[in-house]
Amino acid sequence: MDTVAFLHHLTANPTYRSQITHIEHIPPCDANYAELDNPLETSLKDCLDKHRLLPLYTHQAEAVNKAHQGRNVMVSTSSASGKTLCYNLAVLQAILTERGSCAIYLFPTKALAQDQLRGLRELFCPCLKIEEFATFDGDTPQAERAEIRKHTRIILTNPDMLHIGILPNHQSWSRLLRHLRYVVIDEAHIYRGVFGSHVAGVLRRLRRLCQLHGSTPQFICCSATIANPGEHAERLVGLPFEVVNNDGSPHGGKDFAFWNPPIIDQTKGVRRSPNSEATNLFTELVSQGIRSLTFARTRRLTELIYSYSRQRLAEVSPALAKKIKAYRAGYLPQERRQIEQELFSGQLLGVVATTALELGIDIGDLEATVLTGYPGSIASTWQQAGRSGRGREKSLSFLIGLDNPLDQYFMHHPESFFQKSFENALINPDNPYILRAHLLCAAWEWPLNSDDEQIFGAACRQEQAELEGQGLLKERKGKWYLSPRIAYPAQNINIRSSSGQNLAIIDTKTGSLLETIEISVAFFQVHPGAIYLHQGEPYLVTELDLVSRTAYAAPTNVSYYTQAKDITDVRIVKVIRNKSFGQVRVYLGEVEVTTTVVGFKKKAQFTEEVIGEEPLDLPPQHFSTIALWFDLPTEVSGKLVAAQLDFAGGLHAAEHAAIAILPLFALCDRNDIGGVSTPLHPDTGRAQIFIYDAYPGGIGIAEKGFELIEALWQATLRAIIECPCHEGCPSCIQSPKCGNNNKPLDKKAAQMLLEGLLSQ
Numbered sequence: 001m002d003t004v005a006f007l008h009h010l011t012a013n014p015t016y017r018s019q020i021t022h023i024e025h026i027p028p029c030d031a032n033y034a035e036l037d038n039p040l041e042t043s044l045k046d047c048l049d050k051h052r053l054l055p056l057y058t059h060q061a062e063a064v065n066k067a068h069q070g071r072n073v074m075v076s077t078s079s080a081s082g083k084t085l086c087y088n089l090a091v092l093q094a095i096l097t098e099r100g101s102c103a104i105y106l107f108p109t110k111a112l113a114q115d116q117l118r119g120l121r122e123l124f125c126p127c128l129k130i131e132e133f134a135t136f137d138g139d140t141p142q143a144e145r146a147e148i149r150k151h152t153r154i155i156l157t158n159p160d161m162l163h164i165g166i167l168p169n170h171q172s173w174s175r176l177l178r179h180l181r182y183v184v185i186d187e188a189h190i191y192r193g194v195f196g197s198h199v200a201g202v203l204r205r206l207r208r209l210c211q212l213h214g215s216t217p218q219f220i221c222c223s224a225t226i227a228n229p230g231e232h233a234e235r236l237v238g239l240p241f242e243v244v245n246n247d248g249s250p251h252g253g254k255d256f257a258f259w260n261p262p263i264i265d266q267t268k269g270v271r272r273s274p275n276s277e278a279t280n281l282f283t284e285l286v287s288q289g290i291r292s293l294t295f296a297r298t299r300r301l302t303e304l305i306y307s308y309s310r311q312r313l314a315e316v317s318p319a320l321a322k323k324i325k326a327y328r329a330g331y332l333p334q335e336r337r338q339i340e341q342e343l344f345s346g347q348l349l350g351v352v353a354t355t356a357l358e359l360g361i362d363i364g365d366l367e368a369t370v371l372t373g374y375p376g377s378i379a380s381t382w383q384q385a386g387r388s389g390r391g392r393e394k395s396l397s398f399l400i401g402l403d404n405p406l407d408q409y410f411m412h413h414p415e416s417f418f419q420k421s422f423e424n425a426l427i428n429p430d431n432p433y434i435l436r437a438h439l440l441c442a443a444w445e446w447p448l449n450s451d452d453e454q455i456f457g458a459a460c461r462q463e464q465a466e467l468e469g470q471g472l473l474k475e476r477k478g479k480w481y482l483s484p485r486i487a488y489p490a491q492n493i494n495i496r497s498s499s500g501q502n503l504a505i506i507d508t509k510t511g512s513l514l515e516t517i518e519i520s521v522a523f524f525q526v527h528p529g530a531i532y533l534h535q536g537e538p539y540l541v542t543e544l545d546l547v548s549r550t551a552y553a554a555p556t557n558v559s560y561y562t563q564a565k566d567i568t569d570v571r572i573v574k575v576i577r578n579k580s581f582g583q584v585r586v587y588l589g590e591v592e593v594t595t596t597v598v599g600f601k602k603k604a605q606f607t608e609e610v611i612g613e614e615p616l617d618l619p620p621q622h623f624s625t626i627a628l629w630f631d632l633p634t635e636v637s638g639k640l641v642a643a644q645l646d647f648a649g650g651l652h653a654a655e656h657a658a659i660a661i662l663p664l665f666a667l668c669d670r671n672d673i674g675g676v677s678t679p680l681h682p683d684t685g686r687a688q689i690f691i692y693d694a695y696p697g698g699i700g701i702a703e704k705g706f707e708l709i710e711a712l713w714q715a716t717l718r719a720i721i722e723c724p725c726h727e728g729c730p731s732c733i734q735s736p737k738c739g740n741n742n743k744p745l746d747k748k749a750a751q752m753l754l755e756g757l758l759s760q
Helices: 003-011 042-050 058-068 083-097 110-124 142-151 159-178 193-213 229-237 274-287 299-316 333-345 378-385 405-412 414-418 432-445 450-456 459-469 519-525 634-642 647-664 701-707 709-722 747-759
Strands: 020-026 073-076 102-106 133-135 154-157 180-185 218-223 242-244 254-259 263-265 292-295 324-327 350-353 368-372 395-400 473-476 479-482 502-507 513-518 531-534 537-545 550-555 560-581 584-604 610-615 621-630 673-678 688-693
Touching: 003 020, 003 254, 003 274, 003 395, 020 405, 020 414, 042 083, 042 110, 058 073, 058 083, 058 218, 058 242, 073 083, 073 229, 083 102, 083 110, 083 180, 083 218, 102 159, 110 133, 110 154, 110 333, 142 159, 154 159, 159 180, 159 193, 159 432, 180 193, 193 229, 193 432, 193 450, 218 229, 229 242, 254 414, 274 292, 274 299, 274 350, 274 368, 274 395, 299 324, 299 350, 324 333, 368 378, 378 395, 405 414, 405 647, 405 709, 432 450, 432 459, 432 473, 432 479, 450 459, 459 473, 502 519, 513 519, 519 560, 519 584, 519 621, 531 550, 531 560, 560 621, 560 673, 584 688, 584 701, 621 701, 634 647, 634 747, 647 673, 647 688, 647 709, 647 747, 688 701, 701 709, 709 747
Parallel strands: 073 218, 073 242, 102 154, 102 180, 133 154, 180 218, 254 395, 292 350, 292 368, 324 350, 368 395, 502 550
Antiparallel strands: 020 254, 473 479, 502 513, 531 537, 537 550, 560 584, 584 610, 584 621, 621 688, 673 688
16 A cells, blocks of 8 residues: 555645654565475475465474474564464474374464364365364354364364363363374463463463373464563473574565544643544545554444444445444354455455454455554554554554553653563463462362472462362372362363452343453442443443342443442562662562442543442452552652642652553553552551552562563653643543542652652
């Protein structure tokens, strides 16, 4: 596409108000090729020749060579670089030359597994019989499952099915486990935080059962570019890995524009809606016949942008309005497949989607992508932007800045995005809550013994003793058996949550189950009086029964939403590490967090006006986690008093801004982090700011913040100074999830506090 002409078209439009803050011109690159150390089996080479997949790129050849040498391999290269071939060639060579050998392919979603199955059939059916590879997940018909267990050699599944369906029934899968040659983990960067920590437990259980059945499979991981690919793979699987990151694939050039909605209220720092900006860009692209994909962060916003875009296009051309669709989770599988196919074939000019289309589902060559808000990580941003320009033609991407400190930081400092290395993917396999859950699952699958420490790590013995003390494990003759009162523990453990306990939401009109949510967020989302959105439809929560873990909700058509108000207290349990910056000390340690939801606000849709507040009487919630905290320079408090600034407001504002900026350094979401600030903490006798992992046991975010604390302070200070508002706004110090209604806040005091910290 002619990106220069389209950008000129935008800037020449009378409605343009200098939204483009930066354009990064990414040059095209040519392919680099390499040879395999050993020739491929003839029929496999013929398949590659037929589909013009030879010669291999350098990273493909390197990955296959290392796999053939018996190494575990982590391939970390850019989007659309042909990573799939890295594992398919290694696996298929083994399948074709080693009698009975098998493989498991793990994908984070069922849709991705189905897409990869289609790719396997199209590319390699002459090599393998069609029944030799199959998906096995929750959608697999019961009538086909026994046949798959008996004969299929490549199983495409997801960690959830491995956890709940395959490992607990390993005797039925003995053929597969006995001959398991390779385990492929695609989109490995998705396995981070709580989900990644659980997947690490699932993979250790898989390795343990493979030993039991007499196999030692190799692992091949593929990931988007992250800062710590080798470390991440090793923590995920528990084995040594070799990294392949020398990307040899060709890429067309890309112009990447940062687009900041214009300010409409300078005093309050209010900007025009990013959803309106996304609608404008998307409809301009489609109107010009440019095949485009627009990403939105939630299902509701996906439908909203699609609806606005369809209305606007209908005014120009009814035919164009029919050439766009929305795509998100919640649609029926056949509906999603149809949209994917229509986009791939060119029937559609554009789609508005959630991150469901971020992963590697093949939707053909698109010319442009629009990202409505920073996706939360540099890796995900490149994944989404990389959905356009997958061929060798030039492409265009837009990143629209939201009204929050991190998005606005990038709008003002694009070099921090384009010149910064990628974030670290963080998991914590030793999280006691998660490790205990998988030890119980492992004991169900086969009694635990002293050798299991080699697989589950040094923390295994302590957590095993804890479970024994609770009566959940029983020791007999050097083996630990599951208590008879526990049946099928995997069924009660949701590997995409930390607590594993869910609460059911019942539709009072039909008496049917709407959905389930993790109990740790229930007080915030389904308290009495809450408005809960299910597939875009509002429901009023009428009752919350904590004993039966059930919430009751009725369909409603109110024009407001609700936001919980809470009070959080942090108590220090143990200091793990500390370090000094001049007179200031920074700490990392275990803390006990207590949160009490005390009420909620009703806020008008679109205007955000508070139209009412109501109190709640709910019990406090407690959990242990890992936090970082730091002292404040003693001389700064005197300066704040002299300047008649609010010390508590400055602490609170600095805490908010630091939490919002921390995802710049760790592959996490703002909601993965919590914080507390106080002018006088009872455990230290000093003013303190705490930043903690918002999950029991911690997942590594606070540790990364502790390591990079000076860089965090610097980036936070820049975000505050450069925001054009006067008193503080959502782009710098206000937080959408603040339980204290963003009070007190003092922007100038926060600036002075951070300057004082950095002067140390």
